[in-house]
Amino acid sequence: MTLVCMYNHLKSHRTPVLFYQHYPARHLIQSSHNKSNTHLHTILMHKMLALAQVTLAAVSLLFLAGQVHSELFTAQVELEPLFNTQESIVEAFESYLAREDLRLKEIRRRLLPFIERGRREHQEVLNNPISAFLLVKGLTLDLDDLLTISDRKTNSADLASKIAAMKNKFKFPSQEDLGGAATALTRLQETYLLEPKDMAQGYLHGHCCSMSLTAEDLFELGRQNYNQGDHDQTIAWMNEALLRYHQENQNGSIANTYRAISQADILEYLAFSTYQKGELVNAIKLTEQLLEMEPDHPRAGGNIGHYQKMITDRKGEDGGITDQTFTVREKRATQVGWEKAKYEALCRGEAQTVQSEAKCRYVHGGNLYLLLGPVKQEVVHFKPNIYIYYDVLYDAETKIIQELAKPRFKRATVHDHATGELVTAQYRISKSSWLQGEEHTVVDKVNRRIKAVTGLELSTAEELQVVNYGLGGHYEPHFDFARRDEKDAFQSLGTGNRIATFLFYMTDVEAGGATVFPSLDLTLWPRKGAAAFWYNLFEDGNGDVSTRHAACPVLLGTKWVANKWIHERGQEFIRPCNLSPSNAKRTKDSKGKIKPLTKEKPQRVPIRRSQPTGSEHILFRYISLCILSALYIFDKTQSNLHVTFTYVVNVNVAAHHLDFILITPKLFNLNNLWIRLIQLVIKIFNKMDSSLLEPTLYIVKGMVIMDNDGNRILAKYFDNNIFPSVKEQKAFEKNLFAKTHRANSEVIMLDGLTCVYKSNVDLFFYVMGSCNDNELILMTVLHCLYDSTSQILRKNVEKRVLMENLDVVMLAVDEICDGGIILEADPNAICQRVALRADDIPIGEQTVAQVLQTAKEQLKWSLLK
Numbered sequence: 001m002t003l004v005c006m007y008n009h010l011k012s013h014r015t016p017v018l019f020y021q022h023y024p025a026r027h028l029i030q031s032s033h034n035k036s037n038t039h040l041h042t043i044l045m046h047k048m049l050a051l052a053q054v055t056l057a058a059v060s061l062l063f064l065a066g067q068v069h070s071e072l073f074t075a076q077v078e079l080e081p082l083f084n085t086q087e088s089i090v091e092a093f094e095s096y097l098a099r100e101d102l103r104l105k106e107i108r109r110r111l112l113p114f115i116e117r118g119r120r121e122h123q124e125v126l127n128n129p130i131s132a133f134l135l136v137k138g139l140t141l142d143l144d145d146l147l148t149i150s151d152r153k154t155n156s157a158d159l160a161s162k163i164a165a166m167k168n169k170f171k172f173p174s175q176e177d178l179g180g181a182a183t184a185l186t187r188l189q190e191t192y193l194l195e196p197k198d199m200a201q202g203y204l205h206g207h208c209c210s211m212s213l214t215a216e217d218l219f220e221l222g223r224q225n226y227n228q229g230d231h232d233q234t235i236a237w238m239n240e241a242l243l244r245y246h247q248e249n250q251n252g253s254i255a256n257t258y259r260a261i262s263q264a265d266i267l268e269y270l271a272f273s274t275y276q277k278g279e280l281v282n283a284i285k286l287t288e289q290l291l292e293m294e295p296d297h298p299r300a301g302g303n304i305g306h307y308q309k310m311i312t313d314r315k316g317e318d319g320g321i322t323d324q325t326f327t328v329r330e331k332r333a334t335q336v337g338w339e340k341a342k343y344e345a346l347c348r349g350e351a352q353t354v355q356s357e358a359k360c361r362y363v364h365g366g367n368l369y370l371l372l373g374p375v376k377q378e379v380v381h382f383k384p385n386i387y388i389y390y391d392v393l394y395d396a397e398t399k400i401i402q403e404l405a406k407p408r409f410k411r412a413t414v415h416d417h418a419t420g421e422l423v424t425a426q427y428r429i430s431k432s433s434w435l436q437g438e439e440h441t442v443v444d445k446v447n448r449r450i451k452a453v454t455g456l457e458l459s460t461a462e463e464l465q466v467v468n469y470g471l472g473g474h475y476e477p478h479f480d481f482a483r484r485d486e487k488d489a490f491q492s493l494g495t496g497n498r499i500a501t502f503l504f505y506m507t508d509v510e511a512g513g514a515t516v517f518p519s520l521d522l523t524l525w526p527r528k529g530a531a532a533f534w535y536n537l538f539e540d541g542n543g544d545v546s547t548r549h550a551a552c553p554v555l556l557g558t559k560w561v562a563n564k565w566i567h568e569r570g571q572e573f574i575r576p577c578n579l580s581p582s583n584a585k586r587t588k589d590s591k592g593k594i595k596p597l598t599k600e601k602p603q604r605v606p607i608r609r610s611q612p613t614g615s616e617h618i619l620f621r622y623i624s625l626c627i628l629s630a631l632y633i634f635d636k637t638q639s640n641l642h643v644t645f646t647y648v649v650n651v652n653v654a655a656h657h658l659d660f661i662l663i664t665p666k667l668f669n670l671n672n673l674w675i676r677l678i679q680l681v682i683k684i685f686n687k688m689d690s691s692l693l694e695p696t697l698y699i700v701k702g703m704v705i706m707d708n709d710g711n712r713i714l715a716k717y718f719d720n721n722i723f724p725s726v727k728e729q730k731a732f733e734k735n736l737f738a739k740t741h742r743a744n745s746e747v748i749m750l751d752g753l754t755c756v757y758k759s760n761v762d763l764f765f766y767v768m769g770s771c772n773d774n775e776l777i778l779m780t781v782l783h784c785l786y787d788s789t790s791q792i793l794r795k796n797v798e799k800r801v802l803m804e805n806l807d808v809v810m811l812a813v814d815e816i817c818d819g820g821i822i823l824e825a826d827p828n829a830i831c832q833r834v835a836l837r838a839d840d841i842p843i844g845e846q847t848v849a850q851v852l853q854t855a856k857e858q859l860k861w862s863l864l865k
């Protein structure tokens with residue numbers, strides 16, 4: 001009976017309660033609501049009543065009665081206003097404390113004559129009638145005054161009413177928010193296998209440091225775990241709470257009288273969870289400790305008897321579960337099943353398989369927008385094909401989308417299979433808004449961009465959904481498409497099922513928050529401005545169950561995404577139905593894991609045109625540059641153009657695509673073809689009204705050649721904004737050399753620049769571009785720099801020979817690139833030109849500066865003739 005009673009007592013906390021649930025004033029309130037809590041509360045009340053916490057009782061009452069806002073924890077942005085609330089609360093308390101200080105000072109002042117009289121010779125006081133009068137007055141009138149001042153409640157009442165007034169003005173979290181926030185920590189702990197002892201000190205998966213937790217905080221987290229029936233976690237948290245309690249007592253950081261919990265409270269949970277785990281001997285030990293601390297404890301004695309009886313009934317067996325044979329991970333897998341365990345492992349960045357065929361490329365999909373700025377596509381998974389597109393959302397657009405979404409945020413819902421209704425669920429913690437294309441040009445632009453990149457029809461797609469994840473916000477494994485047995489799924493829309501998902505990442509997430517595909521062993525880490533894309537349906541219209549995916553809990557930082565669910569209708573000619581058996585549903589193995597399709601023909605990629613080959617990528621980019629260059633020259637001179645550029649474009653307007661013809665680099669007169677071309681380019685630009693990526697001619701930021709000690713031999717920077725002084729340039733070069741001279745790769749990102757490099761014997765060649773630039777173009781420039789140097793040095797690419805021919809190499813650098821614009825990428829052409837110049841002007845007779853000046857002049861005139 002006793003035991004049942006205790007169990008009930010503990011169980012009675014299952015409903016979420018305020019954080020300091022044991023705070024005396026709150027006990028007062030709660031115990032009147034909840035009879036079963038009365039006993040525990042009475043004990044604590046006795047301890048605390050002396051404090052006469054009228055103020056806090058009033059404030060707490062206010063929270064229970066007042067207006068509080070729920071679900072703030074479901075989106076990070078919703079929590080921001082709490083700082084205002086907090087600030088006002090601090091202000092109100094500061095003013096209360098100042099007035100209380102004054103009051104206490106006054107009491108002290110009025111007490112002084114009492115003390116002084118007491119110190120004087122008693123007879124002396126009595127001999128003086130004035131002093132004697134004051135003695136009498138002191139213990140009558142003055143005492144009354146003192147008591148009145150001591151009992152003055154105006155300050156606390158004022159504080160309470162001030163805070164009461166705040167409820168209409170500021171946002172306050174609700175009990176549900178508190179529960180949600182605590183559950184979030186538990187979720188993070190489970191998913192990322194965090195240790196309570198690390199979390200207690202403010203460590204999150206190696207990320208330091210949030211605020212460390214007090215014994216009361218730790219106790220509350222333990223209690224939350226208890227309420228969820230997780231006794232291992234309860235024990236872990238309560239042990240930490242106990243430890244912290246002792247530390248705090250030792251260093252006197254919390255006044256004992258004001259403590260919201262006692263050691264006995266912690267021990268009670270600890271003992272009971274230990275019992276729940278079946279570890280009876282330990283449970284007895286803990287309960288005995290509890291009894292030592294509180295000999296009158298109402299349940300402890302009875303429980304010990306009960307545990308002992310259980311041990312006797314089991315003939316001395318403890319009944320404890322020996323967990324030692326399992327690792328934490330194995331145990332978790334047995335607790336939560338295959339899929340969740342895999343999901344969590346992928347969230348931690350474990351268990352990923354990188355497909356060897358995965359590769360990056362530039363694609364345009366035959367789309368006019370993308371021809372001028374092809375998108376960077378990475379195929380991160382084949383069958384099903386999952387793509388990442390980089391730099392497809394600008395920061396400025398992200399900001400606007402966030403601002404549009406915020407005022408309309410609603411808690412994200414899920415589709416209830418059984419009822420067909422949209423409901424909120426613990427397994428999806430975020431807030432979202434839907435944005436229509438018509439409401440803002442940015443939304444419209446983004447929609448058109450999705451259409452351009454995917455090649456799919458968007459008129460039947462859902463609106464753009466913008467999502468902000470909350471505390472530990474996540475979305476457990478789910479399908480984006482509706483299963484056949486789902487009631488009412490998308491039927492009312494009349495647009496068919498969700499054929500594909502396009503998911504923008506609007507933030508980088510500091511830790512956690514990945515998108516994972518448990519069946520595919522695939523983790524996608526959010527990268528600001530990038531987007532993931534995949535088909536949810538096979539070509540026969542059946543759902544592809546291997547696309548089941550999840551959003552991992554956000555461990556640190558902020559996660560915003562925006563997704564577009566594209567529907568079947570309208571895609572009939574773009575992605576025609578295919579009933580081939582290779583599109584049959586995938587099957588699962590005994591563990592529930594999706595079996596890979598062995599003979600399936602490759603799924604159609606979302607790009608309608610044939611994929612460009614490696615050299616074509618570079619070509620596309622050059623073409624766009626050429627078109628722009630043509631415009632640039634056109635702009636400068638208005639007529640009579642002479643063009644020095646390498647590539648000429650022949651435009652096939654009728655077919656709505658551009659065919660490119662390579663023509664040898666020679667000066668030639670502008671003829672009809674060029675005029676037509678320029679007219680067409682203007683037309684395309686008009687049509688585009690905004691290009692996908694803003695192409696620029698100023699691609700190269702700098703070129704450097706260093707020796708194998710990292711000393712600069714030749715350096716040229718084209719953008720003064722990046723490194724305004726030589727000192728900064730040299731610091732950058734030092735860093736660049738340190739990072740690259742031993743690395744076995746050819747490209748790195750440094751100080752926001754993409755740097756491609758190549759080394760030979762005792763020389764290092766570098767070409768730098770901005771981080772948005774196409775590495776392939778930078779690579780081409782690098783190869784041109786290297787190959788022309790090699791030709792100039794007659795294949796002796798070494799420091800000594802280079803120093804002897806430095807002037808000619810400098811000329812070559814100028815021929816390759818002027819002010820950041822690439823002029824030529826063909827080493828043969830470069831060598832021809834520098835040879836010409838070098839012969840023309842006997843270099844020995846001029847300074848290098850003069851040579852360069854002349855070279856520049858010539859180039860300028862050849863451009864603007």
Ligand SMILES: O=C(O)CCC(=O)C(=O)O
Pocket residue numbers: 475480503513514515516549550551552561563
């Ligand atoms: O946020 C993510 O990473 C995935 C979101 C998602 O799967 C969804 O909203 O359906």
Ligand SMILES: [Fe+2]
Pocket residue numbers: 478479480549
């Ligand atoms: Fe999804």
